[in-house]
Amino acid sequence: MIKSPLRFPGGKSRAVAQILPLVPDFEEYREPMVGGGSLFLALKQKFPLRRYWINDINYDLYCFWKVAQECPDALADAVHKVRQSTTDGRALFYRLLEQYGQGSEFERAVRFFVLNRITFSGTVDSGGYSEQAFHDRFTHSAVERIRPLGNLLRGVKITCGDYAPVVQQEGESVFIYLDPPYYSVAESRLYGRRGELHLNFDHERLRRILGQTSHKWLLTYDECDYIRERYADYTQLRWTLQYGMNNYKQPRARPGKELFIANYDIEGATTRQLTLILERSGAVYDVLSRRNAESASNP
Structure with missing residues (x-):
């Protein structure tokens, strides 16, 4: 399996195995905030003949891809x-x-x-x-690790800009994965020059845009009251992940509570498969349905 050559703060390279069971069937995969692209690269190798569209607002990152x-x-x-x-x-x-x-x-x-x-x-x-x-x-x-990317990226649509058009454009059997800047660590300023892409991110706008699309989407977020309440009407799965964020503002990587949020039902078989993966990795997990997500503010 070819992995991303990029190191990314909060990137999901460690979480690909946990995310893959949650991915529904799709013909077109879109990642509007591609970052290091760990999940994208895994899916491209698993399903090479399907359509892919990756995007990021960071122009220099776009240039790399x-x-x-x-x-x-x-x-x-x-x-x-x-x-x-x-x-x-x-x-x-x-x-x-x-x-x-x-x-x-x-x-x-x-x-x-x-x-x-x-x-x-x-x-x-x-x-x-x-x-x-x-x-x-x-x-x-x-x-x-840069060299194999040429073959993997062949035929992939790569754009630079706001995430909204990637979410909103019509298509058949589209699945969208998003890993936005996390809400509770905005002051760490992890993205963009002097952290501008982190500090200025509008979390309410993202929720509003996702609520208007008919495409299936999966969202990864930090587990906190604000995010849990804003997405109370969606399926939520809570678990822990060791953050890959050793920087000069945060000297030691720390385990953090994460949320998977989806606008589609996570089937029982998928949940059982994910449970086995999480148990093997020693992670803590808790599947929240749409009905009880809002009441879980004090886990």
């Missing part, structure tokens, strides 16, 4: 050149920060990937430099 689709070998070679010519990781970090918003799509893709590998938990423009990441994460093998 687009360039990885069109010329993965050239991208990997360029990143290798940066790695092999660099001995002072901190100086490289500050030089790349000064180049924010500059360059071609290709140059921005290179910049994004390098920063993703040398910052705390891949926070790029919102985090700080990590000497450990420079030595342990910015490696030959990490860069080589």
Whole structure:
């Protein structure tokens, strides 16, 4: 299984096995906030002939996915050149920060990937430099993980912009997965330059837009009263996940309560399969129906 070469704060690379049983049958998969794309890549390998549309509002992240689709070998070679010519990781970090918003799509893709590998938990423009990441994460093998993306991304629609059009566009047998910035950790400023994509995210707007679509969707969120109450009319599954968010504002990764929220029923067989996966991983879980989700504010 080819995994994402990107490190992402709060990314779902550790949760793919738990999410897959919840995915309904689909002909078109859309991910409006693709981020590191862990679930997308898993589904693309499992169902290679279906339609895929990935999107992100972060232009530099879009550049990475687009360039990885069109010329993965050239991208990997360029990143290798940066790695092999660099001995002072901190100086490289500050030089790349000064180049924010500059360059071609290709140059921005290179910049994004390098920063993703040398910052705390891949926070790029919102985090700080990590000497450990420079030595342990910015490696030959990490860069080589770019090359297989060309085949995986063939035929995939890749866009940059607001998530709403991706959710709202009509289609047949569409399934949408969303992993928005988490509500209760907005002050950690994990996404965008200086955290602007995290601090300015409108959670009410997302709920309103999701409530208007007929497509099936699955949403991952942090488990808190605000989110649980806003989505009380939907199926909710509560569980714990070890956050992959070691950064300079949060020095140690911590287990956090998560919610899977869906606008479709989660079948009993699916729940039993997921239960086995969660039990094997030592996770705590609690399936909430639409009827009792609102009353679970004090678990």
